[in-house]
Amino acid sequence: MPDAATLLGIAVVCTYSWRWMGVVIAGRIEDDSPVFEWVTCVAYAIATGLMMKIILLPGGALAESHLIDRLAGLAVCVGVFYGLRKNLLAGLGAGVCAFMLFPGLRSLLF
Amino acid sequence: MDFRRTEKSRGAYFRQGMKHCAQAPGIGLFAAMSGFGALAKDSGVSLLIALGMTGGMWSTPGQVAFVELFATGVGGVALIASVTIANVRMFPLTIALMPLLRSRQGVEPAHYVMAHINSVTSFVQVVEMCRHVTDKGLRTAYFFGFTTACMSAGLLGTALGYTMASEMPGLIARTLMLVTPLFMLLLAARSSRRAVLASVVLGCALVPLGYTVSTDWGLLTGGVLAGTIAFGVGRMRKSNA
Numbered sequence: 023m024p025d026a027a028t029l030l031g032i033a034v035v036c037t038y039s040w041r042w043m044g045v046v047i048a049g050r051i052e053d054d055s056p057v058f059e060w061v062t063c064v065a066y067a068i069a070t071g072l073m074m075k076i077i078l079l080p081g082g083a084l085a086e087s088h089l090i091d092r093l094a095g096l097a098v099c100v101g102v103f104y105g106l107r108k109n110l111l112a113g114l115g116a117g118v119c120a121f122m123l124f125p126g127l128r129s130l131l132f
Numbered sequence: 133m134d135f136r137r138t139e140k141s142r143g144a145y146f147r148q149g150m151k152h153c154a155q156a157p158g159i160g161l162f163a164a165m166s167g168f169g170a171l172a173k174d175s176g177v178s179l180l181i182a183l184g185m186t187g188g189m190w191s192t193p194g195q196v197a198f199v200e201l202f203a204t205g206v207g208g209v210a211l212i213a214s215v216t217i218a219n220v221r222m223f224p225l226t227i228a229l230m231p232l233l234r235s236r237q238g239v240e241p242a243h244y245v246m247a248h249i250n251s252v253t254s255f256v257q258v259v260e261m262c263r264h265v266t267d268k269g270l271r272t273a274y275f276f277g278f279t280t281a282c283m284s285a286g287l288l289g290t291a292l293g294y295t296m297a298s299e300m301p302g303l304i305a306r307t308l309m310l311v312t313p314l315f316m317l318l319l320a321a322r323s324s325r326r327a328v329l330a331s332v333v334l335g336c337a338l339v340p341l342g343y344t345v346s347t348d349w350g351l352l353t354g355g356v357l358a359g360t361i362a363f364g365v366g367r368m369r370k371s372n373a
Contacts, residue, residue, distance in 0.1 A: 024208045026177045027184075033198055034188035036216040041247035044226025049237055051227070056367070058224040059327060063363040065221035067331040068355030069193035070320045071339020072200065072218065073313035075351070078340045081203050082174035083301065084309040092310065099314045103321065110318045111156055114163065117314045122307050 088125065095121030135264050142273035145265070149277025152261075153285065157253050160315060161282055162289040167312030168195055169293025170305055175203035179294050186290045190251060190283070192316060194219035197351060210348040217352055222247075225255055232258055233275055235268040246272075249279040252319070327366035334358035 076084065077092050084092075099117025106112050133152070138144050165186060172182035177199060185195045197218040201211045226247045233246065258275055265271050297305040320332045335358040342354025 026181045026202065029198070029202070029208060029211060030181055030184050030188065032212050033194065033215045034184070036212060037189045037191060037194055037219045037222065038248060040216075040219060040223040041226045041250070042244065044223050045230065045239055045243045045247045048227045048230035058227075059366070060360065060363045061220055061224055063327055063331040063366075064217070064356050064359030065193070066320050066323075066328050067335030067359035067362065068197075068218045068339065068351065069221075069335075070317055070332045071335030071337075071342075071355050071358060072193060072197055072351055073316045074336040075340040075343050076171075076196070076200065076313045077310070079343060080309070081200070082309075083297070083305050084174070087306050095310060096314065096317075099318065100321070103318050108318075108322050110160060110315070110322065113318050114160070114311065114315055118307055118311060121310055122303060 087121075090128070091121055091124045094124040133260060133264050140267075140270065142269060145270045145273040146277035149261075149274040149279075150281040152257065153278050153281035157257055158281060158285045160319075161253055162285045164192060164312050164315040165286040165289030166293030166296070167308050167310070167315065168192065168199075169290040169295075170297035170308035171196060171312060172199045172290070173294045173297040174305070174309060175199035177202060179291065182290050182294050183287060186286050187283070189215075189219065190248065190286070191219045191222055192312065193221070196312060196316075201347075201351070204347050206348045210352075214349075214352045217356070221252070222250070225250060225252065229255055229258065232262050233268060233272045242272075246275065246279075249276075249283055251279070251282065254279045254282055327362055330362035330365060331359050334362050 077096055078089070080087075080092075095117045098120035099113045102116035103109060103113030135148070138148050168186070169182055172185070172195075173179075182199075185198060189195050189198075194215045197215050198211065201214055229246070229250050230243065234240070234243065254275065257278055258271070261274055261278075262271060265274065293308050297308055317332075317336075320328070323329060323332075335355055338358040339351055339354035342350030342357075344350070346353070
């Protein structure tokens with residue numbers, strides 16, 4: 023595999039090419055065409071799927087935590103988010119706290 | 133958003149944009165980029181590369197895909213393809229942004245800069261701001277203020293997360309690494325569009341599954357498959373209705 027700096031350079035150019043195309047094309051096509059609906063669906067699926075992959079199958083330091091603790095963090099995060107009318111920061115904060123505290127709670131109970 | 137007491141000058145709107153970034157959007161972005169910094173540290177890239185990703189790519193899905201796949205040691209082609217497709221959202225996002233800010237048809241050099249510093253967070257903010265501000269010049273000034281502050285918060289967050297993960301291994305580093313995934317999942321869950329929510333649910337199932345089949349191509353194929361199914365089902369429901 024090429025070194026990180028080379029890969030970064032290529033990745034930056036590839037990412038910017040989407041934005042560049044957007045500037046050039048803007049105004050010439052409708053932004054509610056089915057193609058964009060599809061692009062949006064794929065983009066969300068990849069982004070959230072990748073995040074779920076990190077929670078379920080992490081590499082590195084996060085892999086040293088238990089799956090059950092990560093899932094507890096996720097469950098509390100989503101629960102508080104929906105419970106407080108989709109409050110993002112509250113959900114995030116609660117999930118992070120749950121992840122940190124759940125291992126201790128488990129050792130107390132079991 | 134209240135603009136009634138804002139002086140009608142570009143400078144005032146630029147500062148107003150910066151101020152609005154210092155609230156929930158900026159805090160969320162700062163947290164997400166701190167998490168990215170920790171993930172980047174864990175993947176073995178240098179701080180400079182991590183900052184280069186935040187400043188140069190400025191798109192969380194692609195940045196996270198980069199460090200995740202880099203850490204796994206997949207092939208260069210698979211990494212670039214995955215990162216590029218993960219960032220495809222920037223294409224429709226740019227197209228949707230331009231009409232809100234430009235004063236006339238046609239491309240100006242500033243548009244290429246605006247396209248780069250645009251992000252999902254900024255776009256959502258700009259749409260809300262445009263309900264209160266009609267002048268395109270003031271809108272653009274606000275956009276630059278908001279995005280400049282966002283980019284600063286993002287770079288600062290990346291550096292902080294990276295440093296904290298280096299200096300405070302263990303629970304702190306692990307927790308930081310969980311921040312970005314949780315943040316991005318909630319950000320997507322805020323959408324009210326059914327096709328998007330279906331993509332999220334399917335993506336959360338098919339991408340990890342794809343990854344267990346192929347570390348090189350699982351992310352890309354799982355994501356494209358999940359998004360396409362969600363899109364297809366949404367279209368069928370629409371045509372039936």
